[in-house]
Amino acid sequence: MPKLDGLKEDLGYFKFCFGIVVATFIALVGWVATNYNKAELWLIIVACFTALLFAILAIFLNRRMRKIIEEIYINKGEK
Incomplete structure (x- = not known):
């Protein structure tokens, strides 16, 4: 059971990191789309x-x- 709990914690951490990465990616693409003719x-x-x-x-x-x-x-199947 402790291994299963550890895996669930790891999954939660990776989901959090994934959300930050996707949000940053979307923000960068949006910035490029709106500023491609103004920025250097x-x-x-x-x-x-x-x-x-x-x-x-x-x-x-x-x-x-x-x-x-x-x-x-x-x-879960090994219980």
Whole structure:
């Protein structure tokens, strides 16, 4: 049971981090969409690169959360 509780805590932590990453990604994309003609080119490039990094991080976190969910289902069946 302690392992199952630990997995649930890990899942909660990753869900929180995933929410922050997605919100930041959306904010960056929104900023680029509204300021692409006003901001300097280097700033747009940095924002796009950062948004790409956050998208990759979101994919990584999603895969990790799916593995944790699978482990939770496996451990529930071992009772």
